[in-house]
Amino acid sequence: MKNFRLTTFLTSNVTGIDNESLNLLFDKCSLKKYKGGEYLIQPDENCQHSFFVEKGLLRQYAIDKKGKEHTIQFAPEGWLMTDRESVFFSEPSKYYIQAIEDSTVLMIEPKVFEALAKENKSFQRFNNRLLQNHIRQLQYRINLLLSATAEERYLDFIKTYPDILLRVPQTMVATYLGIAPESLSRVRKNLANKSS
Amino acid sequence: MKNFRLTTFLTSNVTGIDNESLNLLFDKCSLKKYKGGEYLIQPDENCQHSFFVEKGLLRQYAIDKKGKEHTIQFAPEGWLMTDRESVFFSEPSKYYIQAIEDSTVLMIEPKVFEALAKENKSFQRFNNRLLQNHIRQLQYRINLLLSATAEERYLDFIKTYPDILLRVPQTMVATYLGIAPESLSRVRKNLANKSS
């Protein structure tokens, strides 16, 4: 078996997952490579997969009616990204999922996930925890948007995703934080002055 | 069996749930009444239950470091409210859950839910759908906070929760939308002028 990151991801989180199950999983998955800038999905398409990032960096974003981008999330290697709305409810997606760097992605069919969940209680629980965790993180972000200034949100981002910060253009960070790129530039300048 | 709203809620969403299971569930649940203004949980407590609203109206909110309230969500009768973070991760809660009106609430222990999920696949799937739905709704709200003005968010609220709008004080709606009460008042005035 190839040494995928996904293998580590699963074996370290799901107790009692055997090589058989893993092989089954990998058999049904395809490995795809994307160049930086390429899209995995675009609005109005149906998202049919979960994307596990083996290498590189993805981001999910929307474009609103005023033409502005809003980054929903980033996913570096070792992370699972998907458009749950589209996959679970079989709706056309509202989002772009784009490779920011040259990336290698495991395309996982949701059916395979479901099958795994059926035969393995531990996987089922793990999957549940993923959902709960996602909810927690989204609620945290809402709280931040409701209560924190641009500067506070940026400081939080630095602390939470220091690695991502270094790998994505500043403009994209701004669209994640919900502020204009120029504003982020100024926030950074301000912080630099303070600390010196 | 008493004619609880929860009964309808479950039988209409979970196929093949039998009276036995339901009785089991209700045996383990207690029914509590709260006066308007009373708290079901407060920060630093561990939230031990899911709250199913039989009658009345609850809201969940946080207070930030600047002393401002931020409403996470409202729950009128027929809705399930809980602090997932606290229940699932066994952490002290960061939130208040408060009865806005005189309310009757079924206190459901998460263990009972788990037990039901174990023996009934359909319930398991239903529970999963609840989570997915929650995620979808949170993401929608983030998108709104990132892209819409105060007025747009208010209009969205009216459309999505017309019933709730009439039952909660305006101030609380403002804390849900993430704007100052005075601003909401002005937004409303503006809209009234427009339409006349």
Next chain:
DNA sequence: CGCCGAGTTGAACTGAATCAAGAAACGTGG
């Protein structure tokens, strides 16, 4: 070398917050 996209800076503008004061609505007890 010259172009190009990303980031910075400045100046004017704006949506919403804040502070302060008044008006309306609400419930409670006499």
Next chain:
DNA sequence: CCACGTTTCTTGATTCAGTTCAACTCGGCG
């Protein structure tokens, strides 16, 4: 049923964080 205090909502004046638009800098790269 009215009078009272309390809370909720409105209105005005001012301030402020963040946006917008436009011009400029910088580093990379064909």
